[in-house]
Amino acid sequence: MIGNDVVDLRKAGLESNWKRKGYLAKICTPEEQQMILEASNPTVVLWLIWTMKEAACKIIQRKTGIRNYVPLHFHCEDLPCYNEHLKQGSPMLTGKLSYFGDDSLFREDFHIKSEINASLIHSIAVSNISHFEELHLQYLRPAINYREEFNNLSKLYLLASTPSGLPELVHQITGQKHAVSVSHHGDYLAIVYSDSLLLTD
Amino acid sequence: MNREELIAAIKEIASPYTGDKTALDQINEETNFITDLKINSANLVDIILDLEEKFGIEIDNDSMSKMLNVKSTIEIIEAKLAENDRK
Numbered sequence: 449m450i451g452n453d454v455v456d457l458r459k460a461g462l463e464s465n466w467k468r469k470g471y472l473a474k475i476c477t478p479e480e481q482q483m484i485l486e487a488s489n490p491t492v493v494l495w496l497i498w499t500m501k502e503a504a505c506k507i508i509q510r511k512t513g514i515r516n517y518v519p520l521h522f523h524c525e526d527l528p529c530y531n532e533h534l535k536q537g538s539p540m541l542t543g544k545l546s547y548f549g550d551d552s553l554f555r556e557d558f559h560i561k562s563e564i565n566a567s568l569i570h571s572i573a574v575s576n577i578s579h580f581e582e583l584h585l586q587y588l589r590p591a592i593n594y595r596e597e598f599n600n601l602s603k604l605y606l607l608a609s610t611p612s613g614l615p616e617l618v619h620q621i622t623g624q625k626h627a628v629s630v631s632h633h634g635d636y637l638a639i640v641y642s643d644s645l646l647l648t649d
Numbered sequence: 650m651n652r653e654e655l656i657a658a659i660k661e662i663a664s665p666y667t668g669d670k671t672a673l674d675q676i677n678e679e680t681n682f683i684t685d686l687k688i689n690s691a692n693l694v695d696i697i698l699d700l701e702e703k704f705g706i707e708i709d710n711d712s713m714s715k716m717l718n719v720k721s722t723i724e725i726i727e728a729k730l731a732e733n734d735r736k
Contacts, residue, residue, distance in 0.1 A: 455691070463666070464691050470701070474694045474713065498691060515683070516714040517693060613684055633689060 449649065450579065450627045450642060451506030453499040454570040456634025457491075466494055475501075475519040483527060495569045496562055497524050500545050503573035504558040506629055508547055510614065510647075521548050539563055545573065568636050572629075579627075582643040590637040598639060605641065617641050650730075652678070655723045662699045666692040678720040693717075704730060 466472060472481050472494070480497050487493040501522040509515045523546045543560045561580060562571040574580055586601070588594045595607045605626065606618045617628035625647040629640050650658070660676045667673050667686040682688045682696065697708050697716060706729035708716070715721040 460691065463689070464695070468695075468698065470698050471694055474697060474710075475691075502690060515717060517690070517717055518710070518714045520710050 449507045449510050449575060449647070450583065450629050450640055450645065451503040451510070451573045452571065452585075452629040452631045452638055452640040453502035453506070454568055454631045454633050454636045454638045455495045455499055456636050457495065457567055457569065459634030460495060461491070466491070477520060477523055480524055483524075492564060492569065493527065496527070496541075496564065496571070499562065499569050499571035500524055500543060500560045500573065502631075503560065503571040503629075504545050504547055506631075507558065507573055507575065508556070513612075522546070523548065539565055570631075570636075570638050572640050579642065579645050579649075582645070584641055584643070586639045586641075588637045588639065590632050590635065594637055594639075607639070615639075616647070652723060655726060656719060658703065659700070659719055659722055662696055662703065663688065666695060676719060678723065679718065681718045683717060700726065706730060706733060 472484065476484065476497060484490045484494045484497065501519050501524070504522055525544065525546065527543055541562045541564065543562065545558045545560055547556045547558065548554065556575070558573045558575060559577045559580070560571050560573050562569060572583065572585070586598065588597055591597065595609070598607045599605070604620055606620055607628070608616045608618065610616050615628050615630045617626045618624070619626055627642045627645040627647055627649060631638050656676060656678070660673060663682065663686060664673060666688045669687045672680070672685050672687070680686060682693060683690060688696070693716070697713055700706070700722070701708055704726055706726065708725065708729065712725045712729070716725060
């Protein structure tokens with residue numbers, strides 16, 4: 449399974465005041481708060497951590513069929529590649545994130561790939577690092593008919609939606625359902641899908 | 650506060666964070682903040698903080714996990730207000 453999340457930094461700057469009292473503590477662990485506050489660009493690190501959590505959350509939601517609002521159950525333990533990103537200006541980062549269930553004995557680890565540029569942060573989560581292979585990322589304009597636009601571009605796949613509103617991607621020849629995740633925020637809509645990974649993988 | 654008053658209060662608090670004013674006008678107990686009101690999940694934190702301020706309650710993480718729709722939000726506010734009354 450894959451999950452993704454995009455943050456439009458311009459929109460986030462207008463609509464989210466993460467510096468308001470109590471905000472960080474509701475969504476970030478003490479360690480994450482420290483990473484944010486010590487960063488040279490706290491806003492970017494906050495949204496980086498946030499997209500990592502939201503991307504992994506979409507996998508949990510697919511698996512359980514339940515959408516819970518539990519940002520504190522997702523722990524981003526370190527952002528080793530963020531410093532490298534700052535040093536080398538590389539736009540792609542990799543990281544790790546863990547999800548803890550209600551009883552903290554349940555733990556699931558995720559691998560994350562993130563893209564940071566001046567206008568957006570986008571993260572992709574997978575359960576197994578090999579799942580990054582044969583993954584495609586398609587940015588589209590966030591129009592109502594974005595599925596139509598995707599289907600026109602893709603030819604091979606048909607993007608639709610389950611009754612509960614989750615994206616579904618069907619291979620036109622094999623009829624198999626492939627792993628897919630869609631995220632939209634502000635001016636950006638990102639579709640991530642896999643040629644090899646199926647929805648149930 | 651009865652349920653209608655609570656829904657009105659939630660509507661007022663959610664208003665700045667939704668781009669879908671039609672859905673907001675039709676708000677009811679079944680309304681989901683993310684799928685119906687198209688509220689960004691990062692702004693759900695703002696709604697939770699605004700509710701805490703307005704009602705003088707503290708919403709713990711367990712309660713927050715369920716606050717995706719109006720019905721559970723009402724139930725949580727009612728439970729927290731009752732807790733405050735007992736103090």
